[in-house]
Amino acid sequence: MAVTPESVLKDLKSKKYAPVYFLQGDETYYIDMISGYIENHILTESEKGFNQTILYGRDVNMNTILTNARRFPMMSERQVVIVREAQTVGDINKESGQKLLTDYIQNPVPSTILVFCHKNKTLDKRKALGKLIEKHAIALTTKKLYDNQVPVWVENYIKDKGFGITPKAVQMLADSIGNDLERLANEVDKMLINFKEKVQIDEAIVQRYVGISKDYNVFELQKALMTKDVVKANKIVNYFEANAKKNPIIPIVAILFAFYSKLLMAFHAKDKSERNLASVLKVSPYFVKDYIYAMKNYSPMQVVNNIHFIRQADLKSKGVDNISATDGQILKELVFKLLH
Secondary structure (H helix, E strand, O other): OEOOHHHHHHHHHOOOOOOEEEEEEOOHHHHHHHHHHHHHHOOOHHHHHHHEEEEEHHHOOHHHHHHHHOOOOOOOOOEEEEEEOHHHOOOOOOHHHHHHHHHHHHOOOOOEEEEEEEEOOOOOOOOHHHHHHHHHOEEEEEOOOOHHHHHHHHHHHHHHOOOEEOHHHHHHHHHHHOOOHHHHHHHHHHHHOOOOOOOEEOHHHHHHHHOOOOOOOHHHHHHHHHHOOHHHHHHHHHHHHHOOOOOOHHHHHHHHHHHHHHHHHHHHOOOOOHHHHHHHHOOOHHHHHHHHHHHHHOOHHHHHHHHHHHHHHHHHHOOOOOOOOOHHHHHHHHHHHHHO
């Protein structure tokens, strides 16, 4: 049956186990989270020696996996078999391998918890095996979050840890790290470990522990562009050029594209109240005033032109119509065009 990461984890914590878990998709964070929980919490340490088997897809075929799955546990109520990198199992996409797996899913060993970690790929749900897994196994398909979903994820992740966080700090984390949930979780965990008490995370804490420069980051660049602060914008892009490895151009261009795209949406919104704009732009109400202020500094046509300039810079950064310009030079030219 199709499920969510939260529902799977909730059932596992309640000791509601299924014979087969098929975890697949682009967002590997959830696949690792759930398989990691099963690996670390289902069996006791003394039970794991005889009853927990970790297999790697590239080293096994389906027959080997299911031979392990059909064993009975020793001195334990159940056994766990985890197949990491299951997408590399040699015959998982062949008729022979799929036939073996189909037969097992229809008649699994109740004392076995069999987990497939099928990363960055998905089985075709229109075919027999895909349909069977959806019907008879715990089938989790994960997708990368869209950029506008990342702030909500960050806020919820930190609140689940018992901490609070300001909207600006949320946005700084989302803008600087992006939708790489594994990296986001690691950075947040490294930050929170410094506090014995449950504090409110603000931008100063993020700057201190996540390594984001207080004055020279894409968040401040976006603010400078909103206010058309030429001096500040130029200082930031000069810093980016001098520290190119820590400030790659592609994420910066993506964030600027998102900003101007939302600004264009704001111009075309019939209801320009703060509440409606927050809903339309899918941003925290805390940031709506920034877009309202930016609308005073730009015309709709300027925003359309800026989106065009950003697309040109994106292509240049990827080598299109660009013979020798460095990323720093491309970014400086882009910021000049956006301001003037």
